[in-house]
Amino acid sequence: MANEVAISLVGNQVKVFHTNAFQKINPDDFDRFSGANPEHSIVPAILTAILAAIGQAEDTYIGFGVTTDGTNIEVDSGIIIRPDTVFRFPAVSLIPNPDALAGIYEILLDQSLTDPAALMLWDTAGKSFQPGSGPTRKTNEVKLFEQWVPSLPAPSPTTGRVGLLHYKRDVIGGPITEATLLLPVYDPQFLGVGVGLNPAIGDRTTLTNAINWLFNYVEAKDFIRTVPSAGFDNAKFQVRTQGNYAYWTNDEGVTWRPFA
Known part of the structure; x- marks a missing residue:
């Protein structure tokens, strides 16, 4: 049988006001019901729970x-x-x-x-x-x-x-x-939620944590980086390969052009 030891804690109680049948009450007691007197009122307990959430x-x-x-x-x-x-x-x-x-x-x-x-x-x-x-x-x-x-x-x-x-x-x-x-x-x-992100992202406990991970992941990848020049347009640029050759299009695949 395991040995049990009680460990004393400080700050581990939440008290709310309780009245007994036929008990005489005073104005402070009524104020606890409304939260005007926060001591032993349920209001601080609720607000603390909201903040913790x-x-x-x-x-x-x-x-x-x-x-x-x-x-x-x-x-x-x-x-x-x-x-x-x-x-x-x-x-x-x-x-x-x-x-x-x-x-x-x-x-x-x-x-x-x-x-x-x-x-x-x-x-x-x-x-x-x-x-x-x-x-x-x-x-x-x-x-x-x-x-x-x-x-x-x-x-x-x-x-x-x-x-x-x-x-x-x-x-x-x-x-x-x-x-x-x-x-x-x-x-x-930006309140976090526990989600499983795949592939290979693992469990991220907060939204900001997941965003930071994705940002760092993308930044670590090698991409072709381009800059606009005179006469540029915003057409979508796509690339595909066929065997040892690569082709590009800027008209949603209507015309595929070989790289010069």
Whole structure:
């Protein structure tokens, strides 16, 4: 019979709130149900599982595509997944300050109690419910700020905020010549899947791993490399052999010509 030894682990528990029949509960307990209070709420457990499914463990940014036409900077909508909550960012069109040579846009991930409403609150002295008011929502809000300067270099993100994008002009008042995303965005389109690729490719556990393998494989092969010259066209060029001779065609095989 094998000998068994129990090994102590740290960080191996996931706890969610449990109530007993006829148990008195308090506001914190209700907030756990909604996720407003993340301690022992099911919400962090679900979000952590989602992050793990895409190979992430910390704050993850998805979306936030950036383009510019020289005047406006267009930012696509995005989502920020934390292990205990979620933030949403709407699509926006930004016009940088006209006096800026360079600058950044940065975001602040803010949490606050909002949406006050009339409530019936328990009066501990009078032992009865009395009219009152209080916040009814815990709100996750993304706040956006611009930091700009009239000379290079561009400013760094403010402490406690996250850099969204960097922009610059060649001259003050000129068109925007560069708009670059600063967020470490994760692209779920590159989520890996376990597949068997043949022939002789083997098992590649991620899409990017397979693409890199194919790129290196093709690069290692010897091919005829050509460059366009004056008067070239884009007709498909094909070659076939017959015995010791080779022939070529550029009209889908209608006419085969021998190499001179």
